[in-house]
Amino acid sequence: MTPRTPARRELSLRAREALHGYGFIAIWIIGFALFTAVPLVETLRYSFHTVTVSASQINLSFVDWANYTRALVTDPTFVELLISYTIETLISVPIVLIFAMIIALFLNQDFRFKGLFRVIFFLPIVITSGPVIRELTAQGAASAPGIASIPAVVDFLAELPRTLRTPVEFLLTSFILILWFSGVQILIYLSSLQKIDRSVYEAAAIDGASSWDSFWKIVLPSLSTATMVNAVYTVVILSHFSENKVIRYIYDKTYDVQGGIGYASAMAFIYFGVMVVILLLLFLLLMRGARRGAR
C-alpha cells in the first residue's frame, strides 16, 4: 500500500457514489429524453414545416417562418386569445396568491371547527377538472352569484373604456373560478407558516410589535420563497388547464386540414414563449419585492 491510497480510495468512493446516484435517476433521464426532449425538438421542427400525416408516414415540407407569421399576423383569433390569456393570468396570479395567503394565515390560527374548514378549503384540489369546471361555468355556478348581471354593474361596465372593461368583466364573472385554483397554494403557504418558530412572534410581541407589525416584518419575508413557488405553480396550472382557451384553440387547429400539425406546433411554441415571459416577469417582480422586504 502506497501513501497515496487514501486519496485514491476517496476518489473511487466518490465516483462510486456518483455512479449509484446516477443509477437511481437513470430511469428518469431515459424518460426525459424519450418523452420530453425528443418530442420537444420534433415539435419545434414541425413548426417550421407543413406536416401531412398519411396512414404510414409523416411528410414534412419546409416553409420557413410561415407558420409563425400566420399565427402572429394573419390569424386574428390567436393573437386575441393570447392577449386575453396574458391579461387573465396577470390578474389571476395576484388574486390567487393573496387569497391563498389569507386562507393559510387563518388556518394557521387556532380556532374551533378548524378541521371542518380545512376540509372545505381543500375541496377544490379534488374536483377541479376540465369537464367539471366547464359544466359548472356553463350553468353559471362559477361566477360570483348574480353580480355581473346587476343593472348598476352592467351600466358601470358599459361606461368603462374597452381596455379596462375586459379585465373587470373577467374579474366579476370568473372570481370564484380563480379561487378554485388556490388549493395547493394554500398547502404550500401553510407549510411555510408552520416552519416559523412561535418564539419569534413572542419575542416581537414582548418588544412591543403589534400583530400588524409582525405580519409585515416576520411573516411576509419568511413567505417569500413560498410566494415564488406559488406564483410559478399558479401560472403553470392556469396555462396548462385543459379548458384554457388558447390550448383549446391549438388543439382544434391540430386536426385542421389546412396547416394542421405544423401550424399548431408553431402556436404551441409562441404560447410557451409568452408563458415563459410571464413567469420571468413575475419572478423579477417578486425578487425585487423580496429584496425590498429584506431591507
Added chain:
Amino acid sequence: MTAVLQHPIAERARAFLFGNRVHRGLVFNVALYALLIAIGFVYLQPLLFMFVNSIKSPADLMNPMVQWVPTELFLGNYDKAFRVLSYPNTLAASLFMSIVPSLLQTFVTSLVGYGLARYRFPGKPLIFLLILSTFIIPPQNTVIPQMLTYRNMGLLGSPLAMIIPAILGQGYRSAIFILIFYQSFSSLPKVLEESARLDGASDLRIFFTIAVPSALPAYIVSFIFSVVWYWNETFLTVIFLGGGTTTLPMQLSRFAQAYENLYPPGVVNVFDRLNEAVKMSGTFLNILPLLVIYFVLQRWFVESVEMTGITGE
C-alpha cells in the same frame, strides 16, 4: 371609589371585545368566522348548486319559484345520467387509468427523489433544472410527436400510452412528486442508512428496507394526489386514449352528444330532452368517487404538509 371599580371592568370588557396578548377578542373572532364562512360558502356553493339542480324534476326546472329547495326528490336525472355516462364501464376505466399510472409514478419518482437527496454527483443542478422544465413545458409542445409515435406503434387508445411515461418518471406532474420525495428523504436522518451501509447492505436494499418505510407518509400523500390529478386530467387522456378507453371525465365532456345518441331529440317527449338537471347529475356522478375518496382520506390531504415535510423550497 366607582372610578377605581369601573376601571378594571372596562379593561376586561375591552379585552373581551378586542382581545389582549393572550386571547383574541370577540370582535376578531366574529370577523374571523364570518370570513371563514363566506369563503367556505364560495367553495361549497357550486357543489350545492350542482346537487340541488341534479335532483330537480322537469317541472321544478321550469318553475322560476324553485331556486334552492326542490319540491320533490327526483332521481330520474341520475337514472339517465348513469346510462348516458355508461357509468360502470367508465368508472372502471377511470379507476384503472388513475390508480395504475399513479402507483408506478409514485414508485419511480420516489427512486429519483431518493437518488437526488442521498447521493452526490456532478450535474445535479442541471437535473433539477430539467425536472422543473418538465413541469413548465406545456403538454401541447410535446404531445404531437408522442401521439404520432404511439400511432405507429399501435398504442393509441391503449392504457399503455399513459402507463409507459409513468414508468419512466414522466407521468402527469411527475416533477412535483420528485420534489416531494426529494424533500422528505432529505429531511430524514441519514444515520440508519449509513450504519446499514457499514454492515454491507446494498443501495437498493437500504432503499427498500430503511428509506421507503420511513418516508411512508410521503408515499401515501403522493399516491393520493397522483390519483386525483390523473383522474381529473383530460387533455392527455383524450389524445392518447381517445377511440380506445373512455374515462369518466372524457365521457362527461361529450355528455350532450352521448345523451342524444341514447335519447334522440326527435323521438323522446319534451320531458326527456337534455336539460341542465341531467347535466348536473352527470357532473355530480363524475366527482362523486373523488368526493368519497376525499372524505375518507381527508386527513391525508389536509395534513399532507405536516406529514411529508413539503416545505415549498
